[in-house]
Amino acid sequence: MDRKQLKTALAEADVPVLLMVLTHLTGDxxxxxxxxxxxxDSRVFADESGGLPDAIQSEIRAAALDLLAAVDADEQGxxxxxxxxxxxxxxxxxxxxxPEYVAVLLEEMGLRTPxxxxxxxxxxxxxxxxxxxxxxxxxxxAVRLKEAGIPFLVVEKNPDVGGTWFENQYPDAGVDTPNHxxxxxxxxxxxxxxxxxxxPEILRYIRETAxxxxxxEGIRFSTHVxxxxxxxxxxxxxxxxxxxxxxxxxxxxxxxITGTGxxxxxxxxxxxxxxxxxxPLFHTARWPKELDLAGKRVALVGTGASSVQAARLTAEExxxxxxxxxxxxxxxxxxxxxxxxGEGKRWLLxxxxxxxxxxxxxxxxRYADSxxxxxxVDPDWPYPERAVNARNDKHREFLAAFIxxxxxxxxxxxxxxxxxxxPYGKRMLLDNDWFKTLRRDDVSLVDQAVARITPDGxxxxxxxxxxxxxxxxxxxxxxxxxxxxxxxxxxxxVSVREAWDDDDPRAHLGITVPGFPNLFMLLGxxxxxxxxxxxxxxxxxxxxxxxxxxxxxxxxxIGSLEPKREPFEEYNARVDAxxxxxxxxxxxxxxxxxxxxxxxxxxxxxxxxxxxxxxxEPQFExxxxxxxxx
Numbered sequence: 001m002d003r004k005q006l007k008t009a010l011a012e013a014d015v016p017v018l019l020m021v022l023t024h025l026t027g028d029x030x031x032x033x034x035x036x037x038x039x040x041d042s043r044v045f046a047d048e049s050g051g052l053p054d055a056i057q058s059e060i061r062a063a064a065l066d067l068l069a070a071v072d073a074d075e076q077g078x079x080x081x082x083x084x085x086x087x088x089x090x091x092x093x094x095x096x097x098x099p100e101y102v103a104v105l106l107e108e109m110g111l112r113t114p115x116x117x118x119x120x121x122x123x124x125x126x127x128x129x130x131x132x133x134x135x136x137x138x139x140x141x142a143v144r145l146k147e148a149g150i151p152f153l154v155v156e157k158n159p160d161v162g163g164t165w166f167e168n169q170y171p172d173a174g175v176d177t178p179n180h181x182x183x184x185x186x187x188x189x190x191x192x193x194x195x196x197x198x199x200p201e202i203l204r205y206i207r208e209t210a211x212x213x214x215x216x217e218g219i220r221f222s223t224h225v226x227x228x229x230x231x232x233x234x235x236x237x238x239x240x241x242x243x244x245x246x247x248x249x250x251x252x253x254x255x256x257i258t259g260t261g262x263x264x265x266x267x268x269x270x271x272x273x274x275x276x277x278x279x280p281l282f283h284t285a286r287w288p289k290e291l292d293l294a295g296k297r298v299a300l301v302g303t304g305a306s307s308v309q310a311a312r313l314t315a316e317e318x319x320x321x322x323x324x325x326x327x328x329x330x331x332x333x334x335x336x337x338x339x340x341x342g343e344g345k346r347w348l349l350x351x352x353x354x355x356x357x358x359x360x361x362x363x364x365x366r367y368a369d370s371x372x373x374x375x376x377v378d379p380d381w382p383y384p385e386r387a388v389n390a391r392n393d394k395h396r397e398f399l400a401a402f403i404x405x406x407x408x409x410x411x412x413x414x415x416x417x418x419x420x421x422x423p424y425g426k427r428m429l430l431d432n433d434w435f436k437t438l439r440r441d442d443v444s445l446v447d448q449a450v451a452r453i454t455p456d457g458x459x460x461x462x463x464x465x466x467x468x469x470x471x472x473x474x475x476x477x478x479x480x481x482x483x484x485x486x487x488x489x490x491x492x493x494v495s496v497r498e499a500w501d502d503d504d505p506r507a508h509l510g511i512t513v514p515g516f517p518n519l520f521m522l523l524g525x526x527x528x529x530x531x532x533x534x535x536x537x538x539x540x541x542x543x544x545x546x547x548x549x550x551x552x553x554x555x556x557x558i559g560s561l562e563p564k565r566e567p568f569e570e571y572n573a574r575v576d577a578x579x580x581x582x583x584x585x586x587x588x589x590x591x592x593x594x595x596x597x598x599x600x601x602x603x604x605x606x607x608x609x610x611x612x613x614x615x616x617e618p619q620f621e622x623x624x625x626x627x628x629x630x
Contacts, residue, residue, distance in 0.1 A: 135163015
């Protein structure tokens with residue numbers, strides 16, 4: 001490596017990551033001990049110095065410069081055993097990483113190749129899979145199906161891949177998970193332009209993945225699924241498709257994979273007069289192209305993730321923005337939310353052996369399972385109305401202080417903006433100048449429920465009328481009505497809406513359902529992440545599990561596979577019991593995680609490492625398996 005270029009880049013390096021590079025290339029564990037060992041960092045966003053003195057940081061950078069200037073960019077490093085790798089993980093983040101994480105994280109980091117998926121030999125017309133949706137789930141499924149040799153067809157309602165990242169194009173739409181972690185483990189992207197990328201950059205990554213693995217030829221775009229029915233006699237799914245020309249056809253396949261997710265169908269609340277408004281009224285997921293808000297009075301209904309992201313630029317363009325808030329949200333300050341990744345750090349990620357792998361590890365640990373203990377209910381905690389345990393209360397104090405600092409001198413806004421429920425009870429949001437936007441003279445915050453829509457504005461529950469020229473509904477999605485609006489009928493003609501009582505979806509491991517043979521759901525019931533982490537991690541675990549089930553069917557001549565009732569019930573009982581001990585079930589607020597009966601149906605209660613272990617290998621004794629008919 002060019003020494004001058006390397007020295008410039010190392011000035012931007014994360015010191016804990018650099019220490020892991022040194023250890024990995026040399027096998028020398030001295031870099032894991034004092035005075036080099038990073039300090040535990042309890043801040044929300046990492047201290048790139050590792051809490052080490054300047055002199056120690058300089059020594060580490062100098063050692064890295066000498067070492068890296070002398071090695072090949074493709075250097076494989078020392079063959080390290082799991083014990084040392086586990087020590088490295090704990091040293092890197094300044095706290096103990098339990099040993100059960102080593103195996104999963106080595107695969108996630110790309111340092112260990114996972115066991116290959118089973119390969120099958122399928123004759124023409126013998127077995128085919130239909131995948132519904134070409135978002136992150138559907139693309140992953142297609143890549144792995146192709147790898148396993150299982151014939152498939154993907155149908156996508158939009159004209160391109162991307163799913164939610166194709167549809168949500170409102171201003172500042174983007175990830176709230178660090179995108180160096182928000183990518184497939186089998187094709188990580190190292191050259192992100194931002195730490196938290198916006199919609200165009202994420203969509204570009206999904207498109208590039210589809211192209212890289214050559215799956216577009218297996219996708220039919222602009223094709224809707226209206227209904228699907230399992231035929232008991234032939235043990236096949238008969239799916240009704242509406243193509244781009246409006247023609248209807250039936251697609252018959254032996255198995256069905258749904259990649260529609262929970263945040264798929266926009267939700268408009270049942271407000272009187274929704275159809276009476278004279279101006280543009282739309283959901284954030286259906287943001288009109290070429291929308292001009294200049295000189296307009298804009299009403300933004302809702303204060304969830306899309307609202308917090310979109311409000312800043314909307315306020316800058318509109319004449320006046322009025323935000324309608326049903327309940328306030330906990331918003332996390334993020335100094336790098338809109339920051340570009342420095343040229344030096346991008347160079348390190350692209351060129352320095354092991355740097356990208358260890359950087360990905362730090363994100364996995366910091367923004368996923370390390371947060372899991374913070375949302376467990378401590379039954380002895382004396383203030384359950386404000387937090388669920390002492391660490392959760394520390395989060396509350398930090399976040400409340402941030403709100404008060406941002407809104408200093410505005411006591412009326414502070415009273416409206418500080419939530420009265422524990423942090424993580426609802427989705428945690430990243431600050432996109434949310435409070436600075438609320439302080440603007442041309443922005444108003446109304447904390448009254450919208451009672452009705454009128455031709456020229458909105459009426460709130462207190463009787464006030466709020467004139468508007470444009471109404472934007474940032475009101476979320478039908479997150480508890482999974483698979484809707486598709487009509488899905490399983491064995492005996494039973495509909496999934498009937499089986500689930502409409503909004504009470506349940507599945508074994510969030511993937512399979514009794515009475516619906518050969519149906520596999522990606523991001524199904526109780527698989528969303530509320531404590532942190534990347535949804536892509538769960539997608540990959542579910543896809544690998546599904547591929548192994550399909551390969552088992554093909555190799556053993558199995559015509560139908562569905563979970564037995566007992567393991568299905570036992571698993572869901574464990575899910576519900578776990579949620580009762582977590583913040584999501586706190587009675588002090590509503591959230592999109594719960595159905596109308598108050599059961600948490602959208603989120604997983606498990607650590608990522610636990611779910612990875614559960615889905616590693618299908619337990620076929622948990623399934624009803626019937627041989628294919630001759």
